[in-house]
Amino acid sequence: MSDPVIVTAAITGAIHTPTMSDALPVTPEQIVEAAVGAAEAGAAIVHLHARNPENGAPDQSAEAFEPILGAIKARSDVVINITTGGAPTMSVAERVRPAQYWQPELASLNMGSMNFGLFGMLGRFPDLKHQWEKDYLGNRDIIFRNTFQDISFVLDTLRDSGTRFEFECYDTAHLYNLAHFRDAGKVEGPLLIQTVFGLLGGIGAHPDDVAHMKRTADRLFGDDYVWSVLGAGRHQMPLAAMSAAQGGNVRVGLEDSLWLEKGVMAPSSAAQVAKAREIIGGVGRRLATPDEARTRLALKG
Numbered sequence: 577m578s579d580p581v582i583v584t585a586a587i588t589g590a591i592h593t594p595t596m597s598d599a600l601p602v603t604p605e606q607i608v609e610a611a612v613g614a615a616e617a618g619a620a621i622v623h624l625h626a627r628n629p630e631n632g633a634p635d636q637s638a639e640a641f642e643p644i645l646g647a648i649k650a651r652s653d654v655v656i657n658i659t660t661g662g663a664p665t666m667s668v669a670e671r672v673r674p675a676q677y678w679q680p681e682l683a684s685l686n687m688g689s690m691n692f693g694l695f696g697m698l699g700r701f702p703d704l705k706h707q708w709e710k711d712y713l714g715n716r717d718i719i720f721r722n723t724f725q726d727i728s729f730v731l732d733t734l735r736d737s738g739t740r741f742e743f744e745c746y747d748t749a750h751l752y753n754l755a756h757f758r759d760a761g762k763v764e765g766p767l768l769i770q771t772v773f774g775l776l777g778g779i780g781a782h783p784d785d786v787a788h789m790k791r792t793a794d795r796l797f798g799d800d801y802v803w804s805v806l807g808a809g810r811h812q813m814p815l816a817a818m819s820a821a822q823g824g825n826v827r828v829g830l831e832d833s834l835w836l837e838k839g840v841m842a843p844s845s846a847a848q849v850a851k852a853r854e855i856i857g858g859v860g861r862r863l864a865t866p867d868e869a870r871t872r873l874a875l876k877g
């Protein structure tokens with residue numbers, strides 16, 4: 577019998593812009609409602625970014641998270657995961673600030689630099705409301721910078737906080753990077769490894785890609801890791817199914833995909849969690865509670 581499935585809901589992110597979907601939460605109130613809704617639908621973890629309520633631009637100030645974190649904690653025991661990815665246009669010093677200040681149970685940590693393909697988005701979404709959307713999506717050559725020094729900087733900054741990590745791995749090299757930090761004694765298990773598929777610049781979303789990432793992680797980390805799968809865009813639900821069927825865990829949410837199914841935009845992250853829940857039930861598994869996730873991931877609680 578496999579362990580219950582830890583579902584993470586990534587609520588808003590920094591890549592999608594408000595023009596792309598009316599469902600994308602922007603204000604603190606919208607982000608809180610979306611996070612609580614996702615938790616009520618069965619998510620054990622919410623992965624959070626904050627945005628400027630005026631124009632939806634990503635905001636990595638510690639203050640931007642204050643109204644979000646307090647209100648979620650008042651209404652839900654869901655595990656809170658604060659991004660250290662921020663937006664690919666930000667420096668790592670800027671990106672780590674909210675996690676440094678709020679010391680959450682979990683923070684994301686991106687395990688390597690990569691090209692980040694926003695190519696074509698400007699053409700697909702012509703009604704851009706804000707200059708920042710035009711600047712952002714018009715920037716066709718983004719490098720998501722996560723050098724070894726950047727990764728060390730995040731680890732060192734958060735070392736004494738008790739915050740543990742969602743290690744985001746977009747390709748096999750990122751698994752080797754994580755093994756390097758494990759071998760150097762800078763991270764220890766159980767490692768939550770979020771394998772990310774289908775982003776232009778990272779590994780693809782073919783079943784062979786999933787198998788290769790899992791095989792590599794199994795070989796490098798053995799029993800000392802918890803495997804989770806994030807399929808970007810249209811790959812979200814098919815890869816959730818693949819992970820659930822193989823004993824893995826699942827990440828969904830509007831940060832990663834604006835879609836519920838082919839041709840149907842998602843009304844909320846909660847709706848994606850509910851769909852993932854059906855898929856997970858269909859392969860004979862159930863969802864983990866937040867406390868089950870805390871135990872499994874050795875979180876500080």
Ligand code: KMH
Nearest residue numbers: 589659660661662684831
């Ligand atoms: N949007 C995800 C593919 C982070 O916040 O650290 C990447 C992400 C990065 O979640």
Ligand code: ZN
Nearest residue numbers: 589659661831
């Ligand atoms: Zn994120």
